[in-house]
Amino acid sequence: xxxxxxxxxxxxxxxxxxxxxxxxxxxxxxxxxxxxxxxxxxxxxxxxxxxxxxxxxxxxxxxxxxxxxxxxxxxxxxxxxxxxxxxxxxxxxxxxxxxxxxxxxxxxxxxxxxxxxxxxxxxxxxxxxxxxxxxxxxxxxxxxxxxxxxxxxxxxxxxxxxxxxxxxxxxxxxxxxxxxxxxxxxxxxxxxxxxxxxxxxxxxxxxxxxxxxxxxxxxxxxxxxxxxxxxxxxxxxxxxxxxxxxxxxxxxxxxxxxxxxxxxxxxxxxxxxxxxxxxxxxxxxxxxxxxxxxxxxxxxxxxxxxxxxxxxxxxxxxxxxxxxxxxxxxxxxxxxxxxxxxxxxxxxxxxxxxxxxxxxxxxxxxxxxxxxxxxxxxxxxxxxxxxxxxxxxxxxxxxxxxxxxxxxxxxxxxxxxxxxxxxxxxxxxxxxxxxxxxxxxxxxxxxxxxxxxxxxxxxxxxxxxxxxxxxxxxxxxxxxxxxxxxxxxxxxxxxxxxxxxxxxxxxxxxxxxxxxxxxxxxxxxxxxxxxxxxxxxxxxxxxxxxxxxxxxxxxxxxxxxxxxxxxxxxxxxxxxxxxxxxxxxxxxxxxxxxxxxxxxxxxxxxxxxxxxxxxxxxxxxxxxxxxxxxxxxxxxxxxxxxxxxxxxxxxxxxxxxxxxxxxxxxxxxxxxxxxxxxxx
Ligand code: ADP
Ligand code: MG
Numbered sequence: 001x002x003x004x005x006x007x008x009x010x011x012x013x014x015x016x017x018x019x020x021x022x023x024x025x026x027x028x029x030x031x032x033x034x035x036x037x038x039x040x041x042x043x044x045x046x047x048x049x050x051x052x053x054x055x056x057x058x059x060x061x062x063x064x065x066x067x068x069x070x071x072x073x074x075x076x077x078x079x080x081x082x083x084x085x086x087x088x089x090x091x092x093x094x095x096x097x098x099x100x101x102x103x104x105x106x107x108x109x110x111x112x113x114x115x116x117x118x119x120x121x122x123x124x125x126x127x128x129x130x131x132x133x134x135x136x137x138x139x140x141x142x143x144x145x146x147x148x149x150x151x152x153x154x155x156x157x158x159x160x161x162x163x164x165x166x167x168x169x170x171x172x173x174x175x176x177x178x179x180x181x182x183x184x185x186x187x188x189x190x191x192x193x194x195x196x197x198x199x200x201x202x203x204x205x206x207x208x209x210x211x212x213x214x215x216x217x218x219x220x221x222x223x224x225x226x227x228x229x230x231x232x233x234x235x236x237x238x239x240x241x242x243x244x245x246x247x248x249x250x251x252x253x254x255x256x257x258x259x260x261x262x263x264x265x266x267x268x269x270x271x272x273x274x275x276x277x278x279x280x281x282x283x284x285x286x287x288x289x290x291x292x293x294x295x296x297x298x299x300x301x302x303x304x305x306x307x308x309x310x311x312x313x314x315x316x317x318x319x320x321x322x323x324x325x326x327x328x329x330x331x332x333x334x335x336x337x338x339x340x341x342x343x344x345x346x347x348x349x350x351x352x353x354x355x356x357x358x359x360x361x362x363x364x365x366x367x368x369x370x371x372x373x374x375x376x377x378x379x380x381x382x383x384x385x386x387x388x389x390x391x392x393x394x395x396x397x398x399x400x401x402x403x404x405x406x407x408x409x410x411x412x413x414x415x416x417x418x419x420x421x422x423x424x425x426x427x428x429x430x431x432x433x434x435x436x437x438x439x440x441x442x443x444x445x446x447x448x449x450x451x452x453x454x455x456x457x458x459x460x461x462x463x464x465x466x467x468x469x470x471x472x473x474x475x476x477x478x479x480x481x482x483x484x485x486x487x488x489x490x491x492x493x494x495x496x497x498x499x500x501x502x503x504x505x506x507x508x509x510x511x512x513x514x515x516x517x518x519x520x521x522x523x524x525x526x527x528x529x530x531x532x533x534x535x536x537x538x539x540x541x542x543x544x545x546x547x548x549x550x551x552x553x554x555x556x557x558x559x560x561x562x563x564x565x566x567x568x569x570x571x572x573x574x575x576x577x578x579x580x581x582x583x584x585x586x587x588x589x590x591x592x593x594x595x596x597x598x599x600x601x602x603x604x605x606x607x608x609x610x611x612x613x614x615x616x617x618x619x620x621x622x623x624x625x626x627x628x629x630x631x632x633x634x635x636x637x638x639x640x641x642x643x644x645x646x647x648x649x650x651x652x653x654x655x656x657x658x659x660x661x662x663x664x665x666x667x668x669x670x671x672x673x674x675x676x677x678x679x680x
Contacts, residue, residue, distance in 0.1 A: 022153030039146035050090035223647035226425025238404035260434035284432030286567025306380035544572035554580035
């Protein structure tokens with residue numbers, strides 16, 4: 001019986017229950033799944049190479065004659081080793097077969113064979129271990145073979161055979177979700193050609209065409225899925241807000257908005273007055289002034305008699321928002337509050353009542369805001385700070401406390417633009433690409449231990465001039481006692497030996513939120529000269545008088561993280577400095593060097609992404625995107641851009657994918673959307 005795309009893999013000849021179980025571990029249940037299980041590599045058996053050109057990296061075929069008697073050796077481990085010398089005109093090698101006793105009967109001296117494998121060993125004493133051997137009868141002809149990711153219970157050859165059978169029976173039934181006009185415009189191969197050639201490429205050229213098509217298709221479907229989500233949301237209507245209070249608010253600020261801030265405010269206010277629910281990301285480098293932009297949005301909402309909330313990932317940051325927003329809103333008599341898990345019970349009761357009655361119009365907080373008991377009946381705007389720390393799920397949970405709530409996400413992680421387009425494909429994006437005037441770029445230096453004494457001198461000088469400094473010690477491991485011990489010991493050394501005359505504070509992850517806030521407040525009030533800290537200062541802290549940052553063991557941080565850290569200085573008008581201490585050599589050193597070359601968060605992010613890939617870049621699973629089968633967010637950026645553009649264009653013509661020619665795409669988008677939901 002012929003296989004169909006939906007057939008269970010057990011229907012495939014050679015796949016029994018045991019193999020089926022193994023396949024299931026790889027997420028493969030049907031023939032269709034198997035077609036989508038792409039090879040992780042290929043073996044090039046298309047040509048026979050001289051022994052001299054056998055490689056340690058790529059499996060290749062050589063044609064050799066056995067030049068010695070075939071020996072059988074019993075090893076001390078009990079294993080049997082069959083061994084023979086072999087050669088062609090270009091060189092010789094030893095063939096080793098472990099636990100394949102029968103090879104003694106397969107090989108004979110003087111005969112010629114094809115052997116396939118990789119070699120190891122020195123130039124003149126090559127070994128090939130467990131090669132595949134064929135009699136010279138033309139079996140190794142003209143095929144590039146796939147190498148599949150495997151799991152226990154299934155062998156490479158079983159998979160190859162199964163895929164071959166599935167291709168033969170089902171390829172004709174495969175439909176192309178990529179609309180034909182898009183395929184033609186971008187000169188892409190058909191899906192049938194691509195599937196055939198991704199598994200069994202006719203040639204390297206054919207493989208390249210297949211890859212290109214499949215990568216494009218993956219990105220295209222993702223971009224279309226996110227774009228459609230955005231279009232769906234756009235449909236949600238809500239009360240149009242009166243945005244005429246903008247001028248009044250801007251006049252109350254102690255500074256003039258930068259052009260970029262002003263543009264972002266315009267975009268937001270346009271959303272708020274449109275009668276549609278806003279889902280917008282404000283992306284801007286550290287210090288670009290996202291808070292004032294968010295405050296303009298919140299002020300508008302409040303002026304319209306509604307409530308707004310800001311949610312931050314840490315208590316320190318929430319407390320700081322509370323302070324900043326209070327300063328913005330106090331002149332207008334707007335009541336604000338701070339709600340975290342360390343808010344005292346009586347205070348908490350008061351705040352909950354105030355929120356419920358609408359008396360408190362603006363609340364800052366942490367995850368504590370999400371609790372069931374927190375009622376914000378007129379909630380109309382949710383601001384999420386540093387969103388990559390929250391799941392989309394949390395964002396929406398807070399928004400559900402009101403009706404048709406506008407969402408504003410603030411991100412200081414400069415995500416490479418191409419990636420942002422996809423990651424936040426379901427949000428409108430405002431970019432603040434300009435720093436407030438008078439900011440000098442932070443001068444950054446990469447130094448070694450030999451400069452430590454000099455550095456201490458520089459710290460002293462900085463403090464004498466009335467400034468403050470951060471010293472960051474890397475977190476050894478989350479909640480690790482070692483972290484605490486080493487940070488405490490180091491602080492003690494600074495206090496007693498290095499700077500006995502200066503005021504030194506310590507901030508670390510094991511402290512209670514109250515303690516942390518106390519220290520931060522003391523630092524902000526200049527009661528502390530030098531703040532030693534683990535990475536808890538990473539996000540959002542704003543003390544413009546701090547102009548010096550030292551990062552110990554800088555090699556332990558990712559570039560984007562270092563950039564975030566560095567953003568804590570350079571917040572005032574004075575020249576700020578950042579010293580990265582590291583003894584690292586080679587590639588790690590080259591990576592750190594990027595920091596000394598640029599202050600542009602986007603460039604740092606691009607480098608970081610290129611070096612580490614998106615998984616590490618965002619922390620595992622934090623990017624909220626589905627696993628790609630073949631496309632790579634870091635390697636296929638060019639294709640990503642093109643696919644993104646193509647999807648945007650298509651959605652412009654057909655926002656809900658209702659046209660007949662887009663029917664199959666819509667189906668693919670739907671199934672991807674389901675996967676996205678699972679991920680989030
Ligand atoms: P971030 O984008 O990192 O959240 P903040 O909103 O914390 O940045 O702003 C950083 C600092 O810049 C704050 O001290 C803020 O008061 C100040 N600031 C914001 N906008 C301007 C501006 N247009 N002119 C001058 N200073 C500004
Ligand atoms: Mg901020």
